[in-house]
Amino acid sequence: MSTHDDLTPTNDLPGVDAPAPVRETDRPAYDDDHERTPLLERFPGRGSAAAWPLGLLGVALLVGGTFLSWSYTSNVLGDLSVDFYPNGVQICMIILGLVALVMLLAHQGPLHRLGDWLDTAAAVRILGLGALAYMVITLGIIAVRSGGLINVNPGGWVSTVGALLIALSGLMLVSHQSKDPLFAQTSSWVEIITIVVLLAAVLFGATYALGTSTGGAFSLFLVFAFALAWGLAKAGFFTWVGLIAQKNRQVLMLGAFAVAFLFPFTQGGSDENMSIATQVLIFAATALGLNIVVGLAGLLDLGYIAFLGAGAYVGATMSNSAFATIGWKPPFLVVVLIGACFSAVLGLIIGSPTLRVSGDYLAIVTLAFGEIFRFTMGNLDGTNGPDLTNGPNGIPAIPELNFFGFDFGQPHEILGITIGRFANYYFLLLVIAAIIILVFTRLNNSRIGRGWVAIREDEKAAEAMGVNVFGLKLFAFAGGAFLAGMAGTVKAHHDVSVSPDQYIFLESAFLLAAVVLGGMGTVAGVLIGATILKLLPEKLRFINDYRLMIFGLVLVLMMRFRPEGLVASQRRKLEFHEDDEDLAERIEEVHLEEEEAKA
Template identity: 85%
Template sequence: MSTSTPDLTHGAGHGDHDDHVTVPLLERFPGRGSAAAWPLGLVGVLLLVGGTFLSWSYTGDVLGDLSINFYPGGVQICMIVLGLVALAFLLAHRGPLSRLGDWLDSAAAVRNLGLGAVAYMAVAIGVIAYESGGLINVNPGGWVSLVGALLLAASGLMLVSRQHKDPLFAKTTSWLEICAIIVLMALVLFGAAYALGIGDGASFVLFLMFVAAAATALAKSGVFTWIGLIAQKNRPVLMLGAFAVAFLFPFTQGGSDENMSIATQVLIFAATALGLNIVVGLAGLLDLGYIAFLGAGAYVGAVLSNSAFATIGWKPPFLVVVLVGAIFSSILGLIIGSPTLRVSGDYLAIVTLAFGEIFRFTMGNLDGNNGPDLTNGPNGVPAIPDLNFFGFDFGQPHNVAGITLGRFANYYFLLLVIAAIIIFVFVRLNNSRIGRGWVAIREDEKAAEAMGVNVFGLKLFAFAGGAFLAGMAGTVKAHHDVSVTPDQYIFLESAFLLAAIVLGGMGTVAGVLVGATILKLLPEKLRFIADYRLLIFGLVLVLMMRFRPEGIIANQRRKLEFHEDDEDLAERIEEVHLEEAEAKA
């Protein structure tokens, strides 16, 4: 299938709603289509990579020591990788990999890699100058790489795409697809381990810029389109690979409790967000008090624990506690949902927001003075002991294959099991008749009701089901955090959960996991800008709503909802569905 304008960016004819703005600017770039564009890109890659083997900084205490010649640091290695990826796309445009150029928009990839490299080098040089006392302390290697980045960007702007085949219709062998999934999972594992190991905030920002540049280039070239297709065809392999990556992650941290603490917090946050994704992403119900259901599960886990401050004498096994906490949270969901789910939109948001605040104040008042002595009021329930399953103490480090796994690693594996259960439930519900009913309600409640969908019953089930999953995560969170207090469950936490879904992609599992990881990891790594965290967070959401409202990882249905005027996207998706139906027949 031919794209309508093969000489433009990959976005043209592939769902980008702002192509009518970017295309004229590219066409007016000096030298567009020139024969010198390709060799210019090669020179740019040579200088970009070559500069990384020279010193970038006069002092050795900036960005992890970039003052040594022929010994690239982590910041420089990112530019080496980016340069090699750009070289591969240049060779796909013209050279031994030119057959790939028929399927991929190599010009768009080079363009995005070049522009990303320019931004990366500008920030790196700015940080070096700021922290070492001026531009005079930037060594020649930094300037050489900057010139290389500029040449690579100019080459990308001058190149004209030669793509004339749609990667959606690429026919590849099963072994190649499985190998691609394995490589992708390995990159995810290595990238996550490397990101958590970065201690310097500026280096972490640069790593994020590198990942953004590479991801944007792959998306614009069409690589992610092909990856999405093979992921659908090999879903069991993808799920197995993702679980293997998550399972192996603690073994890459060298026993670091700090990194594993962040990882367990990400898992708790992600598991809770997946429950909220049922309510918001599938059923389209705006819930601003969802953190209360996590808190309900946490309080159940606390008061039924062996803590000396627990107020209930019954101490059942933890598996029973998990079930009790989940059921208690779902009952709260039914109680709040029954009278309020007959309203929608802003009214439902106000009611759920009020419920979240009511829960917090209620937990603070159950102290024996203002109400029954159940939660110790504002002091909460401290000194919650670690779990102990059949003699396995979660509070003690354990040695596995010569690698020490500490307390947080133990809870990480437990939370991984909880998250796997939640993902399984979410996927099964999404693919069921119930899930289709939720989607119908989200898209048009009146039309769904007219077609016989039990609107109120399904909305109530979504509310209770999401609360059930949050309660499960809450019972583990209580033991992980050692204490439970009312101020842990404020409205801002509900807002962050909702933002994780919007940022990652409503109605998807991978999108929510990505969104939760970003929103939990960034505050931990960017403490040096803690005063501006909410400002930056707000700007990111505004930019997302403007340029990619469907989220980072969006399913096809949501993408069409936000790009209804893109007839080409709808046509391409319809053709893929027809081919899949014919193959099954």
């Protein structure tokens, strides 16, 4: 009688090992091939020849519908009641449709070579689903504000059907990507043109987003931007963009500052939009300083807003305000240095004893420092302490800055375009942000920066290798405080007043969230994170009661699906995806190719 073990398959060929017997524990929990197939693979019509023409038809309907009226009434989302004159809401759909068309032509058509490098099927699928969500929300807004779906004109339904067809096409298409975008070799002029086009798109996108007059239109723009970015990311486009950005860093930096410089000229003298822009710059400059402490050195600081406040109070007390308590009125450039140095000294004083602890204890101590600073500023009123800050009332009526006869409070005409008060401060903050970015990048690429990263990864190992752990941690604390103090001196004049209630713990939490959300240790990531966290609350005031809830939900989703941040360095990607050996191999191959090219 043969036993079960006797039935184990063998191979009698010399030099060939017999395959290992299959154990019951190695078998999957299901045996049905249908159950093993991913849901997307089981979609009806998957791989059908009709998928591609169906997508082309959807693009034609989506774009064609935008040239027809979407709404019977003219007071919804601008004016959607005019034929052959699409407004901003409809132009967003035209852009999504054209990008989907490019992906379809790359999948099967004259651009088929592009399809070898990009996952065009995934891009079409995401773009179609995004367009469908956009149209459903748009039809809902029209129905709510105009009294029912009966007021939706044929153009809206045509574009909705087009979006549905694109989504179905994307679900039916099968990707034939055969090459990794990381290894794409393109000419320099193609790379530079791509960078210029992307920066121009950012400029016009920001202009449109700030110019939206209703919360509904801004929310639709967010859906559009998310669908477009996600679709291109799934295709692998941003993988290539990250590669060319590394190769053309100087072009990218110059182009980014050119876009930032041109931004006020696109606002038509709008003080409201420029006020938001200056607040974003102040927030971003401060977050970049915090990025040294948290992103590079790995020190969790929950009281960082105090250093911004210290610089602001120095700028206020040394200003020409009638409520200023210090008689010395030095030039503003001197005030900036004093405010930055004062914040750095505070960083040294607080950091010397507190940096002996780490982790949760450091977070608690820095949180306490932030609250101590706020209460101290409220007590220096001449009653509970020296009369330096006017206590809870703060220092109001801070005059405008004046550089060599240039009054920042007065509008100016440049090339026939009015540059108002907030635009004047915007340009000054742009210079300060450039200085902070320069300092950050130099430190990040220096021996000091590598020491900070070593401390962040493993403090004990860094100390064993001879790294001056305490000295570098203290320098990070003081350096970050110095940069925050610089921004604070300008903030005092921009806000016209300084008071303790401006520097609460929630502001420190938002700064930390900007660093984590954007990408710790990166410049572009922190700028994007700061922009998102400052812009969204301003434009979503119509859901004021739910803004913090939405903000918390976004952070939870980010920590779940992209913990390294929106714009993460390669090092951070590997830290959060240690098991992704393929990613590590790809990055290593790219580095080897770059070194060979340099040699």
